[in-house]
Amino acid sequence: xxxxxxxxxxxxxxxxxxxxxxxxxxxxxxxxxxxxxxxxxxxxxxxxxxxxxxxxxxxxxxxxxxxxxxxxxxxxxxxxxxxxxxxxxxxxxxxxxxxxxxxxxxxxxxxxxxxxxxxxxxxxxxxxxxxxxxxxxxxxxxxxxxxxxxxxxxxxxxxxxxxxxxxxxxxxxxxxxxxxxxxxxxxxxxxxxxxxxxxxxxxxxxxxxxxxxxxxxxxxxxxxxxxxxxxxxxxxxxxxxxxxxxxxxxxxxxxxxxxxxxxxxxxxxxxxxxxxxxxxxxxxxxxxxxxxxxxxxxxxxxxxxxxxxxxxxxxxxxxxxxxxxxxxxxxxxx
Amino acid sequence: xxxxxxxxxxxxxxxxxxxxxxxxxxxxxxxxxxxxxxxxxxxxxxxxxxxxxxxxxxxxxxxxxxxxxxxxxxxxxxxxxxxxxxxxxxxxxxxxxxxxxxxxxxxxxxxxxxxxxxxxxxxxxxxxxxxxxxxxxxxxxxxxxxxxxxxxxxxxxxxxxxxxxxxxxxxxxxxxxxxxxxxxxxxxxxxxxxxxxxxxxxxxxxxxxxxxxxxxxxxxxxxxxxxxxxxxxxxxxxxxxxxxxxxxxxxxxxxxxxxxxxxxxxxxxxxxxxxxxxxxxxxxxx
Numbered sequence: 001x002x003x004x005x006x007x008x009x010x011x012x013x014x015x016x017x018x019x020x021x022x023x024x025x026x027x028x029x030x031x032x033x034x035x036x037x038x039x040x041x042x043x044x045x046x047x048x049x050x051x052x053x054x055x056x057x058x059x060x061x062x063x064x065x066x067x068x069x070x071x072x073x074x075x076x077x078x079x080x081x082x083x084x085x086x087x088x089x090x091x092x093x094x095x096x097x098x099x100x101x102x103x104x105x106x107x108x109x110x111x112x113x114x115x116x117x118x119x120x121x122x123x124x125x126x127x128x129x130x131x132x133x134x135x136x137x138x139x140x141x142x143x144x145x146x147x148x149x150x151x152x153x154x155x156x157x158x159x160x161x162x163x164x165x166x167x168x169x170x171x172x173x174x175x176x177x178x179x180x181x182x183x184x185x186x187x188x189x190x191x192x193x194x195x196x197x198x199x200x201x202x203x204x205x206x207x208x209x210x211x212x213x214x215x216x217x218x219x220x221x222x223x224x225x226x227x228x229x230x231x232x233x234x235x236x237x238x239x240x241x242x243x244x245x246x247x248x249x250x251x252x253x254x255x256x257x258x259x260x261x262x263x264x265x266x267x268x269x270x271x272x273x274x275x276x277x278x279x280x281x282x283x284x285x286x287x288x289x290x291x292x293x294x295x296x297x298x299x300x301x302x303x304x305x306x307x308x309x310x311x312x313x314x315x316x317x318x319x320x321x322x323x324x325x326x327x328x329x330x331x332x333x334x
Numbered sequence: 335x336x337x338x339x340x341x342x343x344x345x346x347x348x349x350x351x352x353x354x355x356x357x358x359x360x361x362x363x364x365x366x367x368x369x370x371x372x373x374x375x376x377x378x379x380x381x382x383x384x385x386x387x388x389x390x391x392x393x394x395x396x397x398x399x400x401x402x403x404x405x406x407x408x409x410x411x412x413x414x415x416x417x418x419x420x421x422x423x424x425x426x427x428x429x430x431x432x433x434x435x436x437x438x439x440x441x442x443x444x445x446x447x448x449x450x451x452x453x454x455x456x457x458x459x460x461x462x463x464x465x466x467x468x469x470x471x472x473x474x475x476x477x478x479x480x481x482x483x484x485x486x487x488x489x490x491x492x493x494x495x496x497x498x499x500x501x502x503x504x505x506x507x508x509x510x511x512x513x514x515x516x517x518x519x520x521x522x523x524x525x526x527x528x529x530x531x532x533x534x535x536x537x538x539x540x541x542x543x544x545x546x547x548x549x550x551x552x553x554x555x556x557x558x559x560x561x562x563x564x565x566x567x568x569x570x571x572x573x574x575x576x577x578x579x580x581x582x583x584x585x586x587x588x589x590x591x592x593x594x595x596x597x598x599x600x601x602x603x604x605x606x607x608x609x610x611x612x613x614x615x616x617x618x619x620x
Contacts, residue, residue, distance in 0.1 A: 016452070020452065021460065024465075139597060140593075142600055143593050145548055145551050147571065147572075148585070151575065152589070155582060273463045276463060276467065276552075276556070277552050277556065280555075291467065295558065298471075300472060311464070
């Protein structure tokens with residue numbers, strides 16, 4: 001019951017927030033920019049042609065009518081036509097979603113698998129050499145520009161050592177389309193060659209995305225564990241003679257992880273944003289690369305569609321994190 | 335005020351990592367101010383020398399030359415000016431917009447304050463770089479538009495922070511006392527609440543500088559920053575990609591510059607937090 005209540009409580013805010021996001025995107029695309037119709041019509045268009053186009057796209061109507069049409073269209077899955085690919089933007093975005101999600105999921109997974117234990121180690125052996133080295137890693141991870149790190153990785157591992165492919169998502173056509181996740185699809189049909197290729201292409205982009213994410217998770221886990229170590233219940237357990245190992249990995253970690261789960265949710269959103277630059281460097285055919293190509297082509301319908309989709313995913317993730325946190329930590333009030 | 339600054343300087347000097355941060359930031363500022371003196375080829379910001387293109391580091395060109403034959407070292411120094419200008423103005427605007435809204439929304443408890451917070455929530459609902467891309471794209475590539483895009487996306491961070499801090503400050507006895515004595519809302523906010531939440535604002539602003547510089551560089555890298563021949567660091571890295579791995583110095587210098595500057599602000603931010611907020615000592619908070 002409590003979980004249902006939590007979910008309901010959060011869902012109430014979902015639609016107003018998405019509505020606000022629509023308003024924001026609409027404002028950016030309709031009030032700030034240069035005349036999109038003049039852009040569409042080209043330099044040689046007569047005033048008459050421009051007026052026709054204006055009527056055709058509904059730009060001659062009052063702004064609030066345009067906004068209502070935009071919202072209605074969006075909820076029917078219509079984000080407009082891409083000026084560049086000449087295809088519906090929603091189709092373009094959906095087709096590229098799996099590539100980005102695969103990249104993001106694997107990165108979150110890797111950064112959590114590495115970040116949590118390293119954070120615990122840094123806290124348990126605080127002020128030791130290990131703690132200082134890990135601290136140096138976190139500080140670097142948060143200061144490095146992801147596009148530069150990506151280029152460094154390419155220089156060393158792809159160009160010099162030739163251990164990994166330089167860019168792209170797979171060699172050849174990839175496994176048969178089932179989910180769109182190449183790792184999963186190739187496993188499902190037992191296509192080991194595709195699996196190996198998909199895996200090797202993932203290594204560098206994932207390393208680029210996971211490095212700062214791991215740094216953040218490490219920092220939070222360390223702080224959480226240190227808080228827990230200094231708490232009364234740990235003192236009690238120590239006094240009761242519990243083995244140190246069990247206290248750390250069972251009791252302390254459980255409490256420390258509540259904060260980390262929130263953090264992992266936020267990180268998922270940040271990685272989604274980080275894919276824009278990383279996909280551009282690795283030529284990874286996902287949403288981020290689509291956004292960059294749209295920038296190059298001044299395809300601002302497509303950019304707005306991308307902003308809307310990413311924003312909505314971000315809101316959904318935050319919603320999920322809140323609910324998860326409520327489930328894990330009965331103390332949290334929502 | 336002078337006492338506080340003296341105290342801060344003394345504490346910062348004792349904290350080794352914060353001192354490194356201060357050193358890095360001061361270097362950036364000095365480099366930006368004295369760029370025309372320090373630069374070996376100051377004319378290369380706009381001048382090209384095609385015969386000397388893509389030369390490696392040497393005594394003549396410390397960090398080599400770029401695709402136009404311009405001196406990368408000199409361009410890097412001028413790039414520091416752009417970085418400082420963008421980050422400083424964008425952050426100042428964000429603070430000037432974000433802090434008063436947070437104060438008002440925190441002080442009053444009515445529908446206006448709810449509405450203000452909902453608006454800032456919507457801005458926070460989109461990852462910053464994506465909103466900045468959308469805005470910078472519609473406005474076109476230039477320094478002013480990068481600053482505008484960053485200000486428009488970063489102000490809610492301060493609103494959120496100031497809102498939460500104001501709400502908790504309002505429960506403090508000294509604020510209750512001044513309200514009971516009949517102080518006007520603006521007096522309470524400016525003279526009693528603001529000074530007491532300023533340390534959180536300072537810490538957030540310092541760390542925010544690092545984040546803003548990274549986002550600005552990413553915008554430049556994507557071609558949304560100031561147009562060529564601007565020596566902006568992100569753009570320089572983007573230009574270098576064609577010439578890798580041979581011209582490795584081309585990408586190395588601006589990348590290291592960004593890294594050191596952001597590192598400087600992060601270290602100083604961490605140090606300031608330890609000093610200003612005794613609740614999170616480094617041994618505890620990390």
